[in-house]
Amino acid sequence: MSQVEKEKVLDLMQKIGFTDYEARVYITLVTEGSLNPTQLSNLSGVPRPNVYAVLKKLIRKGFAEKEAVKRAPLYSAVPPDIVLKTIKEDLKNKEQHTETLKKWFQEDRIAAPGRMPTAWLIDGEKRITEIVEDLLQRSKNRIHAIITPTFIKPNKEPNSILKILEEKAKQNIDIIAGWKINQDTLEIAQTLSQHGTIYHWSLGEIPLGTYIADGKDCLVSFIGKWEPIPTYDLGIWIRNPTYVKPFEYLAERLLSLNITAKTRIKELQKRET
Known part of the structure; x- marks a missing residue:
């Protein structure tokens, strides 16, 4: 992947919900395979102190996995097709929730006490x-x-x-x-x-x-x-x-x-x- 292509991918990933650091760490895991935090920092350009926090977030979201060993575990990316499917379903759910909330607000079911739209x-x-x-x-x-x-x-x-x-x-x-x-x-x-x-x-x-x-x-x-x-x-x-x-x-x-x-x-x- 050329640098230009990588920047385009990073931009698209941020548009669907990744932070810049999350996108850089995830792409690095996809392209380089299993890595430890030091390697991830060097290859992704994300400062090492931030890498740990980013990995926790990616694991919590189901986008990355941690090797089941006590010392010096490696981290790997969940396959992109699974990640993108998860994001697509999440966006679909958010769209449905948005429509529900829209109806609630339009029907004045939710309103600040003592206040009326003018x-x-x-x-x-x-x-x-x-x-x-x-x-x-x-x-x-x-x-x-x-x-x-x-x-x-x-x-x-x-x-x-x-x-x-x-x-x-x-x-x-x-x-x-x-x-x-x-x-x-x-x-x-x-x-x-x-x-x-x-x-x-x-x-x-x-x-x-x-x-x-x-x-x-x-x-x-x-x-x-x-x-x-x-x-x-x-x-x-x-x-x-x-x-x-x-x-x-x-x-x-x-x-x-x-x-x-x-x-x-x-x-x-x-x-x-």
Whole structure:
């Protein structure tokens, strides 16, 4: 193994959880075979006082083995395929645990006493979309949504926001929502109108996007760019019911100033005939 290749391997090993010293000791054992601590220090470049601590950690993790003799034992590496399999399984378990913890935190099961999340500034359409989809998916009772053109793409299948609303409507969750209904979203507007209160935004440019779940989780998006088309890529994410409630009221009031989806649907159907 060339020095360049060795450095690449060391870098990859650190990315999957090894410390620099652990990676150097393990690679040395793999390439050189069984060694004592002095030999390991000389060949790996790890200071001898540190070698002992590193070997203990590698043995504890199951990545190295110690010769079963009382004096001057040698140390050897557990085969890389076994080590990598162990790491892969560990990463998989960590991913599962991460998802479980994510649900706990999102459902507010874990919270510091006397403290409530307030608000965060969100930048970028991608992150805004992720948060909006997540909070709508977690809704259990009601949804208020003023949906900006960002989420309604012409001549394409209705995006996930509208599909989420459709799924939630089938779960008997109360929905008050509105957007610029056109031929591309006519069918889903008809479906949602049967289950919730749906409006067609008819007052010109939509000033802001508002997505609220259960009166306690809200993302409000604003226009960050006007040219060549308005882009709602700035947002405020609010997770305190005290502050979310006014936005829920604002969304209802703004939507009520527009025509109903049923009226808009009739208009579009007449145009087709």
